[in-house]
Amino acid sequence: MNLSPAVGWIFGGLYAALILGSLLGFLWQRRSPGPGIAQVNARIVGWWIMITLMGLGLLAGPIAVYAFFILLSLQALREFNALTPLTALLVAAQYGVVLAGLPPAIVLPALLAPRQRWALLLAVAGPAHLPALPPLLMVFLVLIAQASDVFQFLCGKAFGRHRLAPTISPNKTVEGLLGGLVLSSALGALVYWLTPFPPPLAALLAFTIVLAGTAGGLILSAMKRQRGIKDWGQMIQGHGGVLDRADSVLLSAPLLHYLLHLL
Amino acid sequence: MIADGIGLGARILTLTRVRRDTPAPAPGPNIFFSNHASHFDFAVLRPGLPRPTHPVAAADYWAVNAFRRFLALTIFDAVFVHRAVVDRSHNPLAPMLSALDHGHSLLLFPEGTRGDGRTLQPFRGGIYHLARQRPNSPLYPIRIHHRPTGWILHFHPPTQLLPNEPKHDFLLRLQGLLQ
Numbered sequence A: 001m002n003l004s005p006a007v008g009w010i011f012g013g014l015y016a017a018l019i020l021g022s023l024l025g026f027l028w029q030r031r032s033p034g035p036g037i038a039q040v041n042a043r044i045v046g047w048w049i050m051i052t053l054m055g056l057g058l059l060a061g062p063i064a065v066y067a068f069f070i071l072l073s074l075q076a077l078r079e080f081n082a083l084t085p086l087t088a089l090l091v092a093a094q095y096g097v098v099l100a101g102l103p104p105a106i107v108l109p110a111l112l113a114p115r116q117r118w119a120l121l122l123a124v125a126g127p128a129h130l131p132a133l134p135p136l137l138m139v140f141l142v143l144i145a146q147a148s149d150v151f152q153f154l155c156g157k158a159f160g161r162h163r164l165a166p167t168i169s170p171n172k173t174v175e176g177l178l179g180g181l182v183l184s185s186a187l188g189a190l191v192y193w194l195t196p197f198p199p200p201l202a203a204l205l206a207f208t209i210v211l212a213g214t215a216g217g218l219i220l221s222a223m224k225r226q227r228g229i230k231d232w233g234q235m236i237q238g239h240g241g242v243l244d245r246a247d248s249v250l251l252s253a254p255l256l257h258y259l260l261h262l263l
Numbered sequence B: 001m002i003a004d005g006i007g008l009g010a011r012i013l014t015l016t017r018v019r020r021d022t023p024a025p026a027p028g029p030n031i032f033f034s035n036h037a038s039h040f041d042f043a044v045l046r047p048g049l050p051r052p053t054h055p056v057a058a059a060d061y062w063a064v065n066a067f068r069r070f071l072a073l074t075i076f077d078a079v080f081v082h083r084a085v086v087d088r089s090h091n092p093l094a095p096m097l098s099a100l101d102h103g104h105s106l107l108l109f110p111e112g113t114r115g116d117g118r119t120l121q122p123f124r125g126g127i128y129h130l131a132r133q134r135p136n137s138p139l140y141p142i143r144i145h146h147r148p149t150g151w152i153l154h155f156h157p158p159t160q161l162l163p164n165e166p167k168h169d170f171l172l173r174l175q176g177l178l179q
Helices: A005-031 A035-060 A062-083 A088-100 A102-112 A117-129 A135-159 A174-190 A199-227 A242-262 B002-013 B040-048 B066-075 B094-101 B126-133 B167-177
Strands: A163-165 A169-173 B017-020 B031-034 B053-058 B079-081 B105-108 B139-145 B152-155
Touching: A005 A035, A005 A135, A035 A062, A035 A135, A062 A117, A062 A199, A062 A242, A088 A102, A088 A117, A102 A117, A117 A199, A117 A242, A135 A169, A135 A174, A135 A199, A135 A242, A163 A174, A169 A174, A169 A199, A174 A199, A199 A242, A199 B002, B002 B040, B002 B066, B031 B040, B031 B126, B040 B139, B040 B152, B079 B094, B094 B105, B094 B126, B105 B126, B126 B167, B139 B167
Parallel strands: B017 B152, B031 B105, B031 B139, B053 B079, B053 B105
Antiparallel strands: A163 A169, B139 B152
């Protein structure tokens, strides 16, 4: 894949943030050990793995990127299937529809299979829309969605008072969401050069990505709550399953895809 | 009023700057034409054009549902061009000619569709027929640079259809003005 120096800068910045985060986490753990900081440190280890995987995928070219998202899609399906058995025929049909064209792929699940709607939409249509974006915008989407998770986590810990949806997701707070929206929009404006748009428009895109990502997270949390489980799986250390980490990306990918056509 | 608000919002979102290489155009009738890469194109141009100026919108895109029709006609005061039906009884130019005859100006995107923002697509022939039938309306080229560091609206000096200029040469010359 023909990548500009922009990606080098992004990954440089990400690794710098990871080194800093790991160092701070290590020092905190030494001074006052506890389960909270242990969980944060486990998450940081998970981010090392994920960022390295994505970087390698981008370096290796489009086929590796497609392979990465096909594997992500299959693993997401496995996690959904463990919860509610999926119909093989419907899954196969959804893959077929994705190959035929992206727009019907988001309409079909809603019409055909109300019970398996989210599985088909998030595990098949979501990953399909990601590599369809220009490579730099794909990096932008993943960066903003993941950074928003971090920002919401940190802002929630720092200022969290009011729960956003106590019955669905006890850890999400209104303050965390607001902080995440503000900081992620600022980050979006800062890395506007990944998009074809000027900074204010890039910030607006980031804002939309965070809103859709939070909605995606809440939908998946509600499904988990309904079955009485905490994580979708144990793919990455400290992060639960693929669905626990990619929830915010999976719903915003189609949205960003169609938003681009609108602008 | 609403359109001005949208125009202002779009200019802020895209950090639009204006460069004028021509004195402000007469009230009308003028024919403005521009390259096209975004739905924001008309919105950011609107505050820089004399009133009234009607954008020329393709009916096969902007008239297909009530929302788009409302946006085009009520908010942005557009004139529709019906590209699908062209025969002796349906002259697609008629609404544009009538607007010009009322002293109103027009804004055309002669590429006929949105491009990728870098390369200019070949111009459609409509602007030639318009220029031939209303030779006294000056043609103002406006180049929109869709740059991530902020858009630039570049107003160029007006031009006209030259005597006996063939259609193909005229269209190529106009394209050259936007490159």
